[in-house]
Amino acid sequence: MIVSKQKPFAEILAALGEAGRIFLVGCAKCATVCKAGGEEQIWQMQELLAAAGKEVTGSIVIDEACHLLRVQRDLRGKGEPVRHAEALLVLACGAGVQSVSAAVEQRTVAGLDTLFLGNIRRFGHFEQRCSLCGECLLNETAGICPVTVCPKGMLNGPCGGMDEGKCEVNAEAECVWSQIYSRLKARGEFAPLIRTTPAKDFSKMRKPGSLKLER
Amino acid sequence: MPTHLQTLLDAGRFVVTAEISPPKGSDCTAFLATANDLRGTIDAINVTDNQGANMRISPLAPAALLVREGIEPILQLTCRDRNRLALQSELLAAAALGISNILALSGDYISFGDHPGAKPVFDLDSVQLLEALATLNGGHDLGGATLSGVPAFFAGAAAAPEAEPFELTMNKLSRKATAGARFFQTQAVFSPERFARFAEAVRPLGVKVIAGVLLLKSAGMARYVTANIPGLKVPPELIAELEGSPDQLRQGVAIARRQIAALRPLCDGIHLMAMGKEELLPEMLAGLDR
Ligand code: SF4
Ligand code: SF4
Numbered sequence: 001m002i003v004s005k006q007k008p009f010a011e012i013l014a015a016l017g018e019a020g021r022i023f024l025v026g027c028a029k030c031a032t033v034c035k036a037g038g039e040e041q042i043w044q045m046q047e048l049l050a051a052a053g054k055e056v057t058g059s060i061v062i063d064e065a066c067h068l069l070r071v072q073r074d075l076r077g078k079g080e081p082v083r084h085a086e087a088l089l090v091l092a093c094g095a096g097v098q099s100v101s102a103a104v105e106q107r108t109v110a111g112l113d114t115l116f117l118g119n120i121r122r123f124g125h126f127e128q129r130c131s132l133c134g135e136c137l138l139n140e141t142a143g144i145c146p147v148t149v150c151p152k153g154m155l156n157g158p159c160g161g162m163d164e165g166k167c168e169v170n171a172e173a174e175c176v177w178s179q180i181y182s183r184l185k186a187r188g189e190f191a192p193l194i195r196t197t198p199a200k201d202f203s204k205m206r207k208p209g210s211l212k213l214e215r
Numbered sequence: 216m217p218t219h220l221q222t223l224l225d226a227g228r229f230v231v232t233a234e235i236s237p238p239k240g241s242d243c244t245a246f247l248a249t250a251n252d253l254r255g256t257i258d259a260i261n262v263t264d265n266q267g268a269n270m271r272i273s274p275l276a277p278a279a280l281l282v283r284e285g286i287e288p289i290l291q292l293t294c295r296d297r298n299r300l301a302l303q304s305e306l307l308a309a310a311a312l313g314i315s316n317i318l319a320l321s322g323d324y325i326s327f328g329d330h331p332g333a334k335p336v337f338d339l340d341s342v343q344l345l346e347a348l349a350t351l352n353g354g355h356d357l358g359g360a361t362l363s364g365v366p367a368f369f370a371g372a373a374a375a376p377e378a379e380p381f382e383l384t385m386n387k388l389s390r391k392a393t394a395g396a397r398f399f400q401t402q403a404v405f406s407p408e409r410f411a412r413f414a415e416a417v418r419p420l421g422v423k424v425i426a427g428v429l430l431l432k433s434a435g436m437a438r439y440v441t442a443n444i445p446g447l448k449v450p451p452e453l454i455a456e457l458e459g460s461p462d463q464l465r466q467g468v469a470i471a472r473r474q475i476a477a478l479r480p481l482c483d484g485i486h487l488m489a490m491g492k493e494e495l496l497p498e499m500l501a502g503l504d505r
Contacts, residue, residue, distance in 0.1 A: 151324055152295075152335070156342035157387035159321045160375045160402060161445030165383075168445035169324045181383045196390055199299060199343045199357065 001030040002093040003118035003126040006041065007111055009048055015109045016087055021055045023078075023085035025100055027065035027092035035124070036112050037061075037091030045091065045111070057081040065096025072103040134204025140192045142183035147200070149176040155197040157181075218315045219287045220259045221369040224398060224423045229505045230484035232289060232400065232425055233496055234261035237277040239270065246277050249493045250286050256497050259316060261400070261486070264291040267444065268328025275305060279312040289371065289400075290314050293322030298338035303347060303356055310351075310366035318371045318400060319344040323445055342387075345370055345394035352395075372396035374424070375446045376404060376413035385416050392420040400486045402446050403429035405453060407477035414481045425484035428474050430492055430499065431467040434458040464492070471499045479503065 006012075016022060024042050031037030039061055046056045058081025062074050075082050082088070087107040090097045094114040101108035118126035131148040137155070138145060147153050151169040158177035161168020165178035184193055223230050235249055250260055260281060262274040278288035290309050297305060306317065321341040325333050339347060347357055354365040372391040378384045388399065399417065404410045404426050417424060429447070431437045434457040437449040453470060460466035475485055485503075489496055 152321055152337045152340070154321060154337070154340045156340050156390050158378075158383060159341070159445075160373050160378070161323065162383075163375070163378045163446055163448070165380055169326060177387075178380065178383060181380075181386065193386055194389075196342055196346070196394060198346070199339050202338065 001033060001118060001120070001126075002095070003115045003128075004031055004034050004036045004093045004112040005115060006036050006091065007113055012089065012109065012111050013052055016054070016089065019054075019087035019107065021057050021084060021086045022049055023057050023082050023088045024049075024059035025065065025071075025075075025088055025090045025092065025096070026059070026061040027096050028061050028063050029065075031065070031092045031096065031112065032061070033120070034126070037065075037096075041091055045089070049089075057085045062092075062096070065090070065092035065099055068099045068102060071096075071099035075100070075103050132205060133200070133202075134206075134209075135201055137197070137200075140195075140197065142180045142187070142189075142192075144176060144180050144183065146176045146180065149179075153200075155200060216367065218259075218369045220289065220316050221397070223258055224483060227483075229479070229503075230258045230425060231256070231487065231500060231503075231505065232259045232261055232484065233257045233487040233489065233493065234263055234291075235493060236263050236266055236491075237272045237274055239272070241272060243272070243277050243280055247280055247284065250281055251284065253493060253496060254286060256500060257487075258484075259287040259289050261289045261291055261318060264293045264320070264322070265296060265328070266291075266323075268295065268323050268325045268330070270328070270330055273305075275308060275312070275314070278309065278314045282313040287316065288314055289316040289318050291318045291320055292344070293320045294337050294339050294341060294344055295322030295325060295335055298336050299347065299357055302339060302344060303351065306348065306351055306368070307362070307364075307366065310364070310368070315367055316369045316371065317348060318373065319348060319396070320373055327443070327445070341372060342390045342394045345372060345391060345396055349395040369397055370395050371398040371400055371425075373402065374399040374413075374417070375402045376426075377402070377406060377409050377448070378446060381412070381416075388417060388422075389420055392422050396422055398423040398425060398483075400425045401427040403427045403488060404474065404478060405448070405450050407474065407481070410478060411481055423483040425486045426478045426482040427486045427488060428471050428478070428499075430471050430487070430489040430495060431457055432490065432492060433463040433467070436490075464495075468495055468498055472501075475499065475503060 026037040026042045042059050089109045089111050090100045091111045097110040116128040119129045133147050158175050162175040167173045167175045262278045264274045278290045281288040325335045348368045348370045434454050437454045440447050441449045457463045
């Protein structure tokens with residue numbers, strides 16, 4: 001899922017600027033799990049905005065704010081409260097914000113900072129394990145991603161900063177190559193440990209991505 | 216044409232290299248004065264590349280100035296700040312300026328330095344950079360195009376002889392050797408016993424080993440580098456030894472001399488890191504049988 005975090009309220013207020021009538025949009029998927037843009041946060045935001053002297057014309061929590069057509073349809077369905085608003089404040093990831101900005105004429109304000117594609121460790125604790133590189137190497141690396149979990153994205157073993165199996169960047173974390181090495185060795189898979197991984201083809205993750213499935 | 220360093224190593228001579236940090240600014244006068252004072256003492260000078268992720272002049276310029284002075288540089292090049300285009304073009308520029316010894320590094324992480332908000336690159340890792348060096352030496356770039364003018368780089372890599380798990384470190388070094396590293400310059404060594412195990416283990420790789428010796432300037436500095444420089448850990452007994460001495464810098468020189476003497480039979484050369492106290496290098500080396 002996409003991990004996001006609410007911007008400080010002062011920053012949100014500054015971004016809203018002169019706009020007095022605000023319509024709120026949340027997302028029922030990732031932003032809800034992150035406690036950044038679900039029903040609860042929409043209510044809290046409504047109160048904060050009211051206290052700051054803004055009029056909240058209405059709100060909606062969209063099932064998936066990243067769904068361009070659904071957002072367009074749902075906002076149209078809301079009618080007057082949306083049309084009457086001077087700005088829409090979106091508590092969803094950057095993709096969600098852009099579905100909204102594409103669907104309306106008014107100014108669309110992002111209320112969250114979008115962080116990364118994350119795994120859920122436990123409620124409220126998210127970890128980045130994949131950075132969507134477009135050509136997955138996990139089959140060679142014992143199912144552990146060096147592109148993402150190593151801060152330097154080293155593909156051929158640990159950097160010179162690794163010690164006691166710990167990462168130079170974060171002494172609490174185990175170096176990804178220490179993890180990969182022990183797993184492969186335990187399985188008796190030595191080939192990937194000897195082979196040199198060539199320079200990665202980063203064209204596979206060139207922006208902006210687009211994929212149309214063939215029927 | 217082989218570099219001076221390469222010629223010495225191939226002839227089995229014991230080499231001495233030292234590193235000097237280039238200035239933060241464009242004035243290389245002090246850098247060159249330090250280098251000039253070491254003429255005759257040092258076989259080649261490492262010019263560090265944004266060391267510790269701290270922004271400084273590109274090492275290419277000071278290395279080229281050394282060539283002009285008739286002093287042989289080892290250009291350090293990190294993957295942290297350049298993508299594969301920049302790395303290759305920097306290397307071709309180095310070749311054009313008469314710089315052929317290259318130390319291929321991944322680079323300390325950006326968060327350690329003075330521009331923590333910068334975007335790290337790491338388009339290649341150090342093994343892939345060594346492969347790029349070999350490709351350029353073969354007359355091609357990484358895209359497969361033919362070069363006009365073929366460089367003859369003498370490629371080296373860094374090694375962390377005391378890093379654990381040892382097996383993993385060795386795996387990395389053998390990848391570096393396969394990718395074309397001809398010499399290793401090591402992280403500062405503090406335990407000659409552990410270094411002996413390392414020297415034994417790398418011998419089959421057929422790569423020359425230049426052992427790192429760091430001048431400990433004071434107990435405070437020793438503690439600082441232990442806390443702040445990745446892969447560097449000064450053992451507590453050395454820190455205590457410095458602490459107990461009336462002249463810590465002198466004691467640091469004595470410790471370095473001791474390390475050098477202990478390492479001499481175990482390696483092909485010594486790499487000195489004096490961290491601004493380069494004037495003490497001759498004293499650290501006095502009496503060394505080369
Ligand atoms: S290799 Fe690429 S696709 Fe696979 S987990 Fe890592 S970043 Fe994601
Ligand atoms: S210590 Fe390991 S995980 Fe950390 S930056 Fe170096 S190679 Fe990557």
